[in-house]
Amino acid sequence: MQINAMQVCNVCLRTSEESAGAVFIQAMKNGETIHVCTSCIPHIIHGSGDVVKSNAQVEAELQN
Numbered sequence: 001m002q003i004n005a006m007q008v009c010n011v012c013l014r015t016s017e018e019s020a021g022a023v024f025i026q027a028m029k030n031g032e033t034i035h036v037c038t039s040c041i042p043h044i045i046h047g048s049g050d051v052v053k054s055n056a057q058v059e060a061e062l063q064n
Contacts, residue, residue: 001035001055010052011040013061030054 001008007016007024014022014037024035029052036044036052043051053061 001058002033007035008058008062009037009040010034010055010058011036011043013053013058014039 001010008014009024010029016022016024019037023038025038025041027034027036029049032055034052034055040051
């Protein structure tokens with residue numbers, strides 16, 4: 001998910017602000033643009049897309 005100029009991983013919720021060296025990949029899930037940090041990509045490749053949260057879920061979790 002992207003909020004202004006900050007990327008948030010739709011799997012682990014890592015942000016580009018807290019991890020300046022992290023790389024984020026933009027992808028699509030169910031027609032929605034998502035962002036995944038490179039450390040979470042193996043979870044998607046070797047697991048399933050079920051670990052990916054929607055942007056609404058990410059937003060709700062960030063507000064808590």
